[in-house]
Amino acid sequence: MEQVVRVKETYDNGTALVVHVRESACSGDCHKCSGCGAAKEAVVFTADNPIGAGRGDLVRVESQTGPVLKAAFVLYVLPLVLFFLGYYLGTLAGNWGAVAGCLGFVLGVAMVVLYDRTVVKKQNLGYTITALVEAFQPRARIREKENHG
Numbered sequence: 001m002e003q004v005v006r007v008k009e010t011y012d013n014g015t016a017l018v019v020h021v022r023e024s025a026c027s028g029d030c031h032k033c034s035g036c037g038a039a040k041e042a043v044v045f046t047a048d049n050p051i052g053a054g055r056g057d058l059v060r061v062e063s064q065t066g067p068v069l070k071a072a073f074v075l076y077v078l079p080l081v082l083f084f085l086g087y088y089l090g091t092l093a094g095n096w097g098a099v100a101g102c103l104g105f106v107l108g109v110a111m112v113v114l115y116d117r118t119v120v121k122k123q124n125l126g127y128t129i130t131a132l133v134e135a136f137q138p139r140a141r142i143r144e145k146e147n148h149g
Helices: 066-092 097-120 139-148
Strands: 002-010 015-022 041-048 058-062 128-134
Touching (some): 002 128, 015 058, 041 128, 066 097
Antiparallel strands (some): 002 058, 015 041, 058 128
16 A cells, blocks of 8 residues: 655654654535535654655655455455344344344444554554655745755
């Protein structure tokens, strides 16, 4: 998985604190959809910094895809599979399909919460900065280039 992030801080141990701003599906034209404009959410995480990116740089970060796909499967698919399995077993046992389906779904959601608390929180996805997209330029340096450029 690859994403573009901004370096917030760098550390002596070869890592960096980076910020990824998640964009919403909102276009920002509130009058078109009668909305108020969705707030942007910032996600902050630590990444290995083998290229020596500096504070304020815009960089490309990569992570392993496998753990992300596994977590997505558990989150989205498991409750649905358990719902349909419960419904099927409930109809075999009589007119208990809806009840057994709902119990299966609740069991699936409980398993997702347990999975999140035990596996995902302890799992390190291993983010790595792989490329510099844009070097940070302080505003004074930008103005200097505009005036003398």
